[in-house]
Amino acid sequence: LQFQTIFSLTIHKKPRDVAHCLYNESFDFQVQYYGDIELGTPPQKFSILFDTGSAELWVPSAQSGSGLCSNGSVRCYNHNASSTYKSYGKRFEIAYGTGAATGYLSRDTFAVGDLTLQHQIFAEATSWDTGGTVTSFDGILGLGFPYQSHYHATPIFYAMKHHYFEKNAFAFYLTKNGESGSEVIFGGWDESKIASKQLTWIPLSSTKTYWMFSFDSISAGNAAVIRSENRHIRKQAIADTGTSLLVGPQSDVDELANHLGAQKIFDTYYVVSVSSAKTLPPLVFTINGLNYTLQPKDYAFLVPEIDEVLLGIMGSPIDFWIFGDTFLSNYYTIFNVDMLALAFAPLA
Structure with missing residues (x-):
């Protein structure tokens, strides 16, 4: 080769x-x-x-x-x-x-x-x-x-x-809202798309299956809604470009949706009213002590047909979280095989 x-x-x-x-x-x-x-x-x-x-x-x-x-x-x-x-x-x-x-x-x-x-x-x-x-x-x-x-x-x-x-x-x-310019790079990464040259690497917790890592908590504003039990028993998540939304264990997602005042529709999705959406808090994902934040515009989407706002989260009968494109499109995501680590780098 x-x-x-x-x-x-x-x-x-x-x-x-x-x-x-x-x-x-x-x-x-x-x-x-x-x-x-x-x-x-x-x-x-x-x-x-x-x-x-x-x-x-x-x-x-x-x-x-x-x-x-x-x-x-x-x-x-x-x-x-x-x-x-x-x-x-x-x-x-x-x-x-x-x-x-x-x-x-x-x-x-x-x-x-x-x-x-x-x-x-x-x-x-x-x-x-x-x-x-x-x-x-x-x-x-x-x-x-x-x-x-x-x-x-x-x-x-x-x-x-x-x-x-x-x-x-x-x-x-990954760009948003149908914009062009999305790309995948093999063999490295594009530093021009990253806000800081200093990358924070997240070590993988497993390399036998997925790009899986441990995280500390998911907060709605200042309130930690989903937490790891302790430093030995930690919540797990995978970075998955093949999944659109944020997906989590059903009990976790129900708790988060309840905290956000959301109602379940079609037994799958969660919505809030247009007026309630104006007061949605940011979602803060704490990984190894560092915060990664999604603003409401990043995870809540107006659905004109039903005049409701859809949240980009979904429950599933799994025991880990899936950080899909709803999360990944807000960061430049590097999958490092040599280091067995991930980086969610702020966009330039």
């Missing part, structure tokens, strides 16, 4: 979950950031969700027979059209918080930005379910640790292992 120092990708954004030069869009008041990769020879292009909450690469397969392939709703990989395709001969199955994909493993040339890898393992999905969510991406590139991968379909970590990058790190800059 040719040594590369760093390269960036534009991402595009859609409201629900996302990542790369990233595009962004919104569905159901959630956000997705997605960007482009290529597979095969000649290259076949796909829009991919860059997801730090999972660890596999998969794309829809033309072998699925899905009408979504034939009508162009998604771009599907056709291994018969690639001169560098090799069968790998194993079945593939993965489940997410919402959605799933099944199929089989293949090998082919993989490219993202300036990175090209030969004989990369990935999954061709012959069946996939987006959990009822409208999406603008075709597949998913997991950026979770390889320990989480059952199939070795982890091209970015393969490139790190083979010394492709100057730094074994990647970073996300």
